[in-house]
Amino acid sequence: QTVMLLLRAEGVHSCPQVMWTMFRRTVSEIAGADDDLVLLCGVAVGYEREGAVRLRTGRAEMTETVRFIGT
Template identity: 75%
Template sequence: MYPAELTSPYLDRFSDAAAQRYKALGIERDDPDRPMKIAALNSEAFGAPVVLFCYLDRTMGPGQWGDAGMYLQTVMLLLRAEGLHSCPQVMWTMHRKTVSQIVEADDGLVLYCGIAVGFEKGGVPRPRTGRAVMTETVSFIGV
């Protein structure tokens, strides 16, 4: 799902965000069953009744993968406009063969991610995961 050589600051941001998200769902960092519990939550699409699967043609390059990310962001915003919530899940790529069998995806397509879709359940803690400060990620250049 991620590059094997993922290093700082990306790896730190990734693991901090995961720790925050899963702690909110009752899974502590030092829980020995953490990987299994995370896999189970993801496989249940966090309780959402619908999962969209986004595929790209295998011939597409990095630019088109970027396009797909923008497209999915728009899908997620349109879902909000309909009162729905969603959560992109790259985890489905770990089960790409099974998913492709079920949705009967053509061999020429590669699974990008799933998006769990549903109405928000009240009472579930939903702290927003942290974000890197803007000065770390954006350079303003001007006179």
């Protein structure tokens, strides 16, 4: 979120994405995540195209897609 806000302050847009992280094992160890969890992260960065069609897709409930560790 902080990175996305800093980008916006500079006039650049961003969009959170999903991708396989190269450091899954390291992050899992630090976060204390079980081996059966998959950790994902990604952000698309660029400039807004004026006049582009804005699409809004449906969203799954957070309880379906997120598991908080250590709370």
